[in-house]
Amino acid sequence: KNEVEQSPQNLTAQEGEFITINCSYSVGISALHWLQQHPGGGIVSLFMLSSGKKKHGRLIATINIQEKHSSLHITASHPRDSAVYICAVRGYSNYQLIWGAGTKLIIKP
Amino acid sequence: DSGVTQTPKHLITATGQRVTLRCSPRSGDLSVYWYQQSLDQGLQFLIQYYNGEERAKGNILERFSAQQFPDLHSELNLSSLELGDSALYFCASSVGVGHGNTEAFFGQGTRLTVV
Numbered sequence: 001k002n003e004v005e006q007s008p009q010n011l012t013a014q015e016g017e018f019i020t021i022n023c024s025y026s027v028g029i030s031a032l033h034w035l036q037q038h039p040g041g042g043i044v045s046l047f048m049l050s051s052g053k054k055k056h057g058r059l060i061a062t063i064n065i066q067e068k069h070s071s072l073h074i075t076a077s078h079p080r081d082s083a084v085y086i087c088a089v090r091g092y093s094n095y096q097l098i099w100g101a102g103t104k105l106i107i108k109p
Numbered sequence: 110d111s112g113v114t115q116t117p118k119h120l121i122t123a124t125g126q127r128v129t130l131r132c133s134p135r136s137g138d139l140s141v142y143w144y145q146q147s148l149d150q151g152l153q154f155l156i157q158y159y160n161g162e163e164r165a166k167g168n169i170l171e172r173f174s175a176q177q178f179p180d181l182h183s184e185l186n187l188s189s190l191e192l193g194d195s196a197l198y199f200c201a202s203s204v205g206v207g208h209g210n211t212e213a214f215f216g217q218g219t220r221l222t223v224v
Contacts, residue, residue, distance in 0.1 A: 033213055041197050043215040044111070086152070088213075096165055097213070101151045 003027050006087050006100040014108055019074040021103045023087030026068065030090050033097065034061050034072050037084040046072070046085075077107045112136065115200050115216035123224055127188040130219045132200030134181055138214070140164070140206060141183040143175055144199040146218075152199065158183055159206045187221070195223045 007022045023032070034046040047054050047061040049070070054061050058077075063070040074081055087100040112135035122128055134141050143155040145168075154167035158177035169175075172190075177183040187194060200216040 035213065035215075040217075041220065042217045043199060043201075045213045045215070048212050088152075096154055096157070096167070099152045099154075 002101070003098050004087060004089055004100040006085075006103050008103060009101070010104045010106075012106045012108065013077060015078060017077050017107075019077050019081070019105065019107075021072045021085050021087075021105070023070045023072070023100055024068060025070075025087075025089050025098070027089065027091045027098065029065075029068075032063055032070050032090075033088045034070070035086045035088065037086060037102070039083070043086075074105075079107045079109050082106050111214040111216065113200060113202050113214050113216040115198075115219050117219060118217065119220050119222075121222045121224060122190060124190055124192060126190050126223075127186065128190065128221065130185040130187070130198050130200075130221075132183045132185070132202075132216055134183070134200075134202030135204075135214050138202035138204050139181065140203045141177055141181070142201040142203075143169075143183070143185050144201065146197040146199060147193075148196070155185070164206060190223045192223050195221055197221075 004025045031050045033048050035043050036046050037043045049063050058075045060073040084102040084104050086102045088097040114133040116131045139160045142157045144152045146152050155169040156175050157165040161177050172188050175185045197218045197220050199218045201213055
């Protein structure tokens, strides 16, 4: 079993829908990252969080440390949100990130 | 723009050849990380350098090597290339030795195609 699991693997939705992508992890962590990878390949950091909730525009990230779970929400989704969304965590015992496999999101007009 | 610069953006080469990928970190960042992403796969950590010294090693093949120079730019050398080495190679940088407690900054990647 992977230490970081994302669900769903693939998600197709209509423009305007509320999107939720989930990330569960099995290790103790000091930080969790959400990143976005566009079809062209570039990777952009969206959020880094260790507790609570963060919001940036239409994106909201939450984390529940006790349940070892994080969610990324997109409100009023748009075709330009189509990308792969990746969750990565940093454990206590190492400096490196443990990566989820990514969720491929397609928003149809 | 993340501030991390990778060159070249695209590279096509033949099996058995050797290539060098270059990464310039964000100004002030001392750590450089290299990742490989094969088609439809997640990111695989290869190696990290901090202030010129190797800090951590991941799933890096013996045919691959890297170094970080005094000006903090880094090069990833891939030799005896095989078809399976075709992938996107990403470089990331961070200010400290750890890669996780600060925001991650990634380059645009180098797409390597081995034919």
